[in-house]
Amino acid sequence: MTSVVNRVLGRGPRHPEPRKEATAGRPIEDLPVPPEVILPLQQSLGDPALPIVKKGEVVRRGQKVAEAQGSGVPLHATIGGKVKAIERQSHPTLVLAPAVVITRLGPEAAPDLEFAEDPEWAALPRAEMLARIREAGIVGLGGAAFPTHRKLQLPPGVTVDTLVINGAECEPYLTSDYALMLAEPRAVVEGARLIARIVGVPRVLFGVESDKPDAAAALERAAREGADGLEMRVVVVPSRYPQGAEKQLVHALTGRAIPPRALPYVVHVVVQNVATAAAVRDAVRFRRPLLDRIVTVTGPGVAEPRNVRAPIGAPLAELVRFCGGMREDATRVISGGPMMGRALPRLDVPLVKGMNGLVLLTGKGPLEDGYGPCIQCGRCLDACPLGLEPNQISIRVEAGRATEAAEFGAEDCYECGACGFVCPAQRPLVQFVQVAKSALRKERANRKAAG
């Protein structure tokens, strides 16, 4: 009812446009083997990997160079070459972090490892599949980089009935998942089947945004091919940021709302990104580790936007060079999507497993001109996918009463940035929410300490 009234009486919420024209429908292009890769030992949540190679050692592409520790995953050489150093190197999120640096040698000196198909791959026991996923070093490729084998091991007592494969890719500019769905829909579907078997669900739902109808059709064709009793459906969801956020997609596909700060299994759902599903297929079927990833190098600041398949660890400067270089007017480089990604200070950092986009933007950055007072226009309320009140949160934080922001949902926010996008006063609403969250955490800790 309200939505009908809104439609008649005024323009509804405004959202960032997809802006995917530059690379949508473009093929995946392979980056020429870079002269050097930097493989940070920590590329995901969990413990960093422990190097098992020495400086000067020759390693082949696909060879393990660092062993998993604790909750982490192992790391593999992504080009054939010589270990140049194991030392602290620049890192896109950790600034400086230990990494294995490999310099390229020709295929004669360091031939790639071959990964042959395991004929038994379709009927492996669950534990073996999980072990292969871990051994392949797979982490969530949609950006979060959570170790996949851990995500697939549900806590005892939890039952799930649906696997959601996330192909929404709602971040503006990015098309890496789109390109993958078009190029390798079978790999995605096979991976989804394997994951469904691991978590033991009868139903797989693929969520694809409506601006990618050809990707949805490709997945649908691939899903029809193998019939093994699994219910597989491709659901086209409205293309509207942040449709690909876990909470939004699960709600759109199943009608179930994940409670604030809870994981999807609470509503009996497991979510995996399409690229992760394809990597799982490679790991289980071929025992192939995660060596490359598809990354969209795009934005108005790059000469020739492309979907690039590049070895993990490739310097971002190589990627930009492959795409024709930076334009004169480029001012900012964003790792990930422009809504939730991070601005990078330099390009001599490596591609890491979770990086799905490299967006070069032009013009002034957010807040370069400062920001104004809240004028209560209500645009952020329309934009917020959760129905939170960023305006009120920001005003409370500005007034030095951050703990009052809980009332307006500060702690439920997953920081998609839709509010900050629409704010005409250019207010840093996400950052206000972050301040509120930390104040609330502190308050809670104090209360606990007090008894």
Place this chain on the structure above:
Amino acid sequence: MSQTPESAARPLVLGAGPHLRTSESTRRIMWWVNAALMPTAAWGVWAFGPPALEVIASAVAGAVGGEWLATRALRQRATVGDGSAVCTGLLLALTLPPLVPWWAALIGGAFAILLGKMIFGGLGYNLFNPAMIGRAFMMASFPVAMTTGWSVPGPRNWYIRLEAITTATPLGIMREQSVAAAIHSIGGPAGWLRLLMGLRPGSIGEVSVILITVGALALLARGIVRLHAPFGVFVGLAIMTSLTGAAWLHLLSGGVWLGAFFMATDYVTSPTTGRGQFLFGVIIGLLTGLIRIWGGYPEGICFAILISNATVPAINMWLRPRRLRAAGAPS
């Protein structure tokens, strides 16, 4: 380490996300509102002549000057460029009778900004609509000028003050005499056309329903206003004035259209959700009718808006956005 010469050439800008931002800005919105008021103001100047232009200029000068002085005295960043002071002065002027002395409009404009906005902390913090604060201040300070400054539209009548006190406008006649007399004053039942066009005595900017609508449509198309609040105003006023049997006359008279489209939609002093805005509009409409029928003034929209402004914080706390919730599923 390989590095493209391009990337080495200049430092990259760092900043917190989201890294994309709408091109809309507070300043742009305010100037759009000012532009949307231009047709209405132009009609007022044509209909009521140089005195109306004088009033508009004085009120805007008062508002802008008041804000400039306040920011200077408080050593704040100058904010007059954001267009909101111009907007306040303009809106105030459009609600004034055309023959109000220029100095009264000037003082009114300054008071509107100083007491209506700056004293609360400037843009975004005021509870009441500054233009309406200015008008209420003028009603209290210059009651005679504010109730007798009417003239008949048209170049021949620019300087002719209507003599009969408070019975000049259709609403005034309706109040002092009867509905029938008011209908007679606009030329019979067919007079609705004259009301639409703005061929009646009244405040500078309230008379031309059509041109107010043109401005409002521009804002609507631009996505700056929504119709929730204006729609509410008309609903509320229609309900209340249907008691008089001449709801149409009430809906087309006085400052309802200007108030509904340009004051009930003021971001700062109206609720933030669509439902809240509708309720806010209904309250304004009901109060306007109440004041017109039983209150002490022929026109009630100004006080109706001010009273309703006071309900906004409560409405915002009551009609909140809907949180994402489960829709018929387990758990």
